[in-house]
Each structure stands twice: as C-alpha cells, then as structure tokens.
Amino acid sequence: MINNIKTTFTIKDLENLSGVKAHTIRIWEKRYDLFCPIRTETNIRVYDLKSLQKLLNVVFLQDYGYKISRIASCTEEEIPEFVRKIVSDKNADNHAINMFKLAMMNFDHSLFINTYNWLAQEKTFRQIFQDVFIPLLEEIGALWQTDTITPAHEHFVSHIIRQKVLLNIHEASVNQPTQLDKVFVLFLPLNEIHDLGLLYLNYEIVNSGYQVIYLGESMPIDNLKDLKNHFSTIVFVSYFTVQPENGEVMEYIAQMAVELLDETNEIWLLGRKVKDVETNLLPERVTVFNALTDLFHKL
CATH class of the missing domain: 1.10.1240.10 (Methionine synthase domain)
Known part of the structure; x- marks a missing residue:
C-alpha cells in the first residue's frame, strides 16, 4: 500500500540501515549537533530521508579514517562533496x-x-x-x-x-552455445517464487557457453520428466530459498533423484534450505553447493 511507504524513521530504523548503534547516533546528535530530528508529541525522535543520507555519508567518511569531530565541523554541502572525492x-x-x-x-x-x-x-x-x-x-x-x-x-x-x-x-545469449556436452535445466520447487538467484545462475551458465532451459518458479517435479526425452545429458539446477518446508528437504531431493536421474543426468542444488543438508546422505549424482562461486568452478 502506498500509504505504508516510509518517509520518516525512528532512531532504531537508522541503526538498522546504517549499522551505527542508536546510542552512538544520540551522542553524535547531542555532542556535535549532526542531526536535527523532529520530536513527536510524546518526545520520540523521528528522522527524515535527509538525515538518513547524511548518516550514511558520515559512516562512509568514518570508515575511510575521518574522525567524527572533523566530519561534524563540515557544512551540509561539504560532507557529500568529501564522499565524492575519496571514493x-x-x-x-x-x-x-x-x-x-x-x-x-x-x-x-x-x-x-x-x-x-x-x-x-x-x-x-x-x-x-x-x-x-x-x-x-x-x-x-x-x-x-x-x-x-x-x-x-x-x-x-x-x-x-x-x-x-x-x-x-x-x-x-546472442552467441550460440559452444559447450554441447550437456544442457542445464533451471527451475524452482513448487511454491518457491524467489527467482533472483536462479536468474543469475542462468546468466552465468549461458555466459559459460551452455544451453539453458529456464523454467522458473513453482515447477512440479513430475513436469520435468519429459525433458529427458529431448536431451541426452541434463543438469537439473534448483534454488531452495523458502521451499521445500523444513523437514521435507531430503524427501524432496530423494523424489527428484527418482524422477530425474539416470546414468548421465545430474542434480545441482543451492540456497538457504540446503545449507544444512548432510552431503553423505545425498543420492548419487546430486551435488549441493554452499555458494554461487562453488558452482561456477564446475562449469
């Protein structure tokens, strides 16, 4: 809802956005007059977007080695100018x-x-x-x-x-595939809609010269079996972010193995839900990657 869009922030919001503790922000405000929050009727500090921008710039300058006293002596215009000069x-x-x-x-x-x-x-x-x-x-x-x-x-x-x-x-994808020994099929489990990680894998695999069949979100395993009639060697790649449900991951992987694997096909898995999988219990030809970069080494 547009009415829920934030244009003002609590000091806790600023802490979450900047990584600077609320206590420190209060000290900077009191000692150096860095920020001028609005006070609500109940005397609670409320900050605007300009304050957030200033805080992020202050954090950047601190990380670069500037002391807070030096930053506080700058004008409102000088702080972003210093940031631009030292990036x-x-x-x-x-x-x-x-x-x-x-x-x-x-x-x-x-x-x-x-x-x-x-x-x-x-x-x-x-x-x-x-x-x-x-x-x-x-x-x-x-x-x-x-x-x-x-x-x-x-x-x-x-x-x-x-x-x-x-x-x-x-x-x-402008260039034709140059690696013809296998085809990659990318999909997300049923009810999984977080596709950014899988989309990026699509980019990396295509960029490595392979053909990619991108099927996207919420694909039933049974619907993937027909692909085995079209390609002799397939690597099925999936990204588990919120699905399958906790406690059902190994059962889901086992079903994938039964439906999709044969002597040449493989299954590659990534995502939050597979980080704690015991790899010694995985079916043959199923590989779990803890990070994207680990998968790239296999391409």
Missing part, C-alpha cells in the same frame, strides 16, 4: 551499497541506475552482482524482517536488479 575501488562497494539503500528509501530509480552505471565503468556484471547486489539483498532481507522497510522497498530494488540480470542474459 575509490577499495571502498566503492560499500559506498554503492549505501547509495542503493538511499535510492531504495527514496524510490529513486535514477539514483539506482546512476550508481549502477558508475560501478559498471570499472566492474563486470559478475563483480557487481557478487560484490554489491548479493550483500545489498542480504541487508534488505534483514531490514524487512525488522520492519525498517516495507515490501514496496524490497520489490522496488528486486525489480531493478532483475531487469539488469535479464539484460545481461540477453546479451550473453
């Missing part, structure tokens, strides 16, 4: 994450795209996704769980990232 490859990722978070809180599409384009001048798409987007999405997940952001914020960012992944998949 380098070494700390570009953290700065970009802060800018993406600020774009999210403002629903500022231009700021998000400009930050992405700035990163793309020096980084490959793989580097941007792994070094910046993955940490950003992990932070967003934590922010959503603490009610610091609304689902609208999360959807805003996820949609833009999805667009970037799809664009890079399209560019990588």
Whole structure:
C-alpha cells in the first residue's frame, strides 16, 4: 500500500540501515549537533530521508579514517562533496551499497541506475552482482524482517536488479552455445517464487557457453520428466530459498533423484534450505553447493 511507504524513521530504523548503534547516533546528535530530528508529541525522535543520507555519508567518511569531530565541523554541502572525492575501488562497494539503500528509501530509480552505471565503468556484471547486489539483498532481507522497510522497498530494488540480470542474459545469449556436452535445466520447487538467484545462475551458465532451459518458479517435479526425452545429458539446477518446508528437504531431493536421474543426468542444488543438508546422505549424482562461486568452478 502506498500509504505504508516510509518517509520518516525512528532512531532504531537508522541503526538498522546504517549499522551505527542508536546510542552512538544520540551522542553524535547531542555532542556535535549532526542531526536535527523532529520530536513527536510524546518526545520520540523521528528522522527524515535527509538525515538518513547524511548518516550514511558520515559512516562512509568514518570508515575511510575521518574522525567524527572533523566530519561534524563540515557544512551540509561539504560532507557529500568529501564522499565524492575519496571514493575509490577499495571502498566503492560499500559506498554503492549505501547509495542503493538511499535510492531504495527514496524510490529513486535514477539514483539506482546512476550508481549502477558508475560501478559498471570499472566492474563486470559478475563483480557487481557478487560484490554489491548479493550483500545489498542480504541487508534488505534483514531490514524487512525488522520492519525498517516495507515490501514496496524490497520489490522496488528486486525489480531493478532483475531487469539488469535479464539484460545481461540477453546479451550473453546472442552467441550460440559452444559447450554441447550437456544442457542445464533451471527451475524452482513448487511454491518457491524467489527467482533472483536462479536468474543469475542462468546468466552465468549461458555466459559459460551452455544451453539453458529456464523454467522458473513453482515447477512440479513430475513436469520435468519429459525433458529427458529431448536431451541426452541434463543438469537439473534448483534454488531452495523458502521451499521445500523444513523437514521435507531430503524427501524432496530423494523424489527428484527418482524422477530425474539416470546414468548421465545430474542434480545441482543451492540456497538457504540446503545449507544444512548432510552431503553423505545425498543420492548419487546430486551435488549441493554452499555458494554461487562453488558452482561456477564446475562449469
């Protein structure tokens, strides 16, 4: 709902968004007059988007080595100017994450795209996704769980990232596959809709020269069996984020093995739900990867 979109924040929200403890923010406010919160009728501090932007810049300058007393002596205009001058490859990722978070809180599409384009001048798409987007999405997940952001914020960012992944998949798909020994079939389990990780795998696998059959979210295992009639060697790849349910993961994997495996096919699995799987109990030709980068080494 548009009425639920946040434009003001509690001090706890600022703590969650910046990583700076609320106690420290209060000290900076009292000792250095860094922020000017609005007070509610019950005397609770409420901060606006400008305060959030300033706090993120202050954190960046602190990480770079500036003392808080030095930062506090700067004017409102000087602080972002200092940030722009000292951004380098070494700390570009953290700065970009802060800018993406600020774009999210403002629903500022231009700021998000400009930050992405700035990163793309020096980084490959793989580097941007792994070094910046993955940490950003992990932070967003934590922010959503603490009610610091609304689902609208999360959807805003996820949609833009999805667009970037799809664009890079399209560019990588221009060339015909060069690796013809196997075909990759990508799908999500029944009732699983979190597809960003799987989409990025699509990009990596296509970029490695393989053919990808992307089937997307909520695919029943039984519907995948027909693919075995079309391709001699298939690697079935799935990403378990919230499905299958706890306690049903091994049973689901066993069903996949019965329905999909033969002498040549394989199953590769990633995601939160498979991190605690006991690998010694997995069926043959089923591999669990703890991280995306582990899978890339198999391509």
